[in-house]
Amino acid sequence: MAEEYGWVIAAVAAVVTVLVIAIIRLGQRVRLLKNQVTELEQRAEVTASLAAHPKRPEDRLIGVVVNVSKDNADHVTKLVHQACAEAGMPDPFIQASTAEDPGRVMADRAVEMGCDVVIAAGGDGTVRAVATALTGSDVALGIIPLGTGNLFARNIGLPYHDLTACTAEAIHGTRHKVDTLQLELRRPGGRSEHEISLVIAGGGLDAEVMEDTREVLKARAGWLAYGEAGLRHVLGARKTLSVKLDDAEPETYRVRSVLLANCGTLQAGIRLIPEAMFDDGHMDVALFTPRHALDWARVIAKTAFRYSADIPVMKVRQARTGRLTMAEPMRFQIDGDAVGDVISVSARVAHESLVVHGVSPAVLEHPHH
Template identity: 50%
Template sequence: MNSDFTLEMLLAVIALVAVVAVGAVLVWNHLRVRQLSRQMERLRAERQSLVARVDQLKTQVDEQTGDAQGRHDVALVINPVKNNADDVRKQVAAATRDMGMGEVLVLETTQDDPGTRMAADARAAGVKVVIAAGGDGTVRTVAEQLVGTDIRLGIVPMGTGNLLARNLSLPIDDFDTCINAALSGATKKIDTLDVRFEDPDGERHRHTTLVIGGVGLDAEVMGDTRDDLKAKAGWLAYGEAGLRHLPGDRQDATIAIDGGSARRYKIRSVLVANCGTLQGGLELLPDAKLDDGLLDVMVLSPRHVLDWARIAANTVIGHRVKIPVMETLQGTRVQIRFETPIVSQLDGDSTGEVVGIDARLIEDSLTVMLPR
């Protein structure tokens, strides 16, 4: 009996210990849960505080960014490798400061991008004027982003051809006058050309041109003019490349104006122009004007060197005589198809081989700044 009692006592003690142990575990778990809950509440509060602080900082950054963008009335898109680029940058900054126009947003072009992204950034910043300081390629790519907007285009001609500046009668060698015109000159609406190239793979590429686009000889010349010669002789370097490329075969093409019937030609070069004055005041297309609501097409189909001489002579004397190997057309749209791929250019920049061109005039689509 004593053994039974002893066993019962032992079991009772074990049960009591177990109950105490379980109770202790439950109490500890309860306390731990409460501690974790308090920690979670504290973390939630800290998280909410951090989110609120981040939102506050974001708002401040947005406001400051907006203020900074609003302070930029003028953007300068400049080709930094051009001669006098640093001088032009300083002159623009000084002129805007003197006129109380605030800090200039300066955006430099690169070898891979002559101005497209820079002009888009300027446009996004809400500027009123974008000054394109460079050659015709820089001016064209900047203008491409401004077409159809109220943003005004100023031009500081720093290239070899500077054809748009010449056709606008801007003083090519007077940076001060061009800068002052860009900032406080008179506004003028001009036409632009919406050009769509079709490459040999059937892909279409859309561009804006301000001066002259073309295929054949002129594109060959633009793509093969020596940079070292341009640096020494300026626009006369194009003449050397032209002489090297004069020999060449004509090819079949069809041209339709304003949706009319397509006419067949044997062409050596076709030019689609928004204006017609070249370097040295030479009038390649006397009827082509920047604000006439028309695009001009020149079809050149010389058979030999003598025909080229006739074309050159007729250009020099002002197109007084009509010759069969030099024909001009006008309209608001031109569609051209080529039998075989042919090299192309836009405002002096090579744009590869094409098999088709669809160019349309966009009237009064760009605002440029001119001297008063």
């Protein structure tokens, strides 16, 4: 009996040994296949990058404008250096923005140096400053988002929480042309200023919130800090303005807020203006006319359920050009930066005027999802 059990045990042991060897070999085959797949993917990425960027790596120069006041600024600088070295490219041309200049002069200098990409490493203010210098040129904008809102990065589908992935997209990403909004702001004293917008420019409530959001709270709570300021301003008085779009006759509205949108997505994936798309050749003009809390509830419901039709307290119109004329000075903001009082704003869509790296194919295929 013991001998019979011994044979059974030996047989089981042999089977187990064969299975273990088979599993080990299968694991080795799986690892080999994974390595082959990874190698093929890397080759495909290099091929795509070469197709998108015909210059040899050693001939490409990457410029970077970094907001050094942001967390992770040093880390991003190291990531760009590492990515350029791994691609056989020269050291990047890195400059720090300043409080007086968020990046316009630095981006101009990078273009003069021969950079074919200038990366904005900072918030939406840095992105807009660099974009201002690059609009109308063949030099591409790359984005490594370090801000509170990172709205343009969100709208083009960048993986804004993954700085390594954003670095790769900024340097090697596919080129895509996007629209910019060309703005002329007229101040109460009669002075005019020219600005651009990539996301949303607006007057009234949104500008008041941007201006009054507490920096300490932003540092601690991120974009949720805007909600605290919004609660303090949401029931403010409406103001009168005239709106002229394209060749239509001017119309007069009593608004709490007016928006000129190149994109429609806000923080937390909220699609405030689902129709707005950054490459469609139009801006979306949104007029908010609520009188009390119930009207604001209607706006929130429309946004939450992505209801496309107009509601009485929120109208959206598409146009290529527009002019807002205020009956009295109104606070204004551009892409989240408060810019003070205006008495009129002229806007024009410059179609496909800016080359950007890293626009997600998924966003282009399903822009309203």
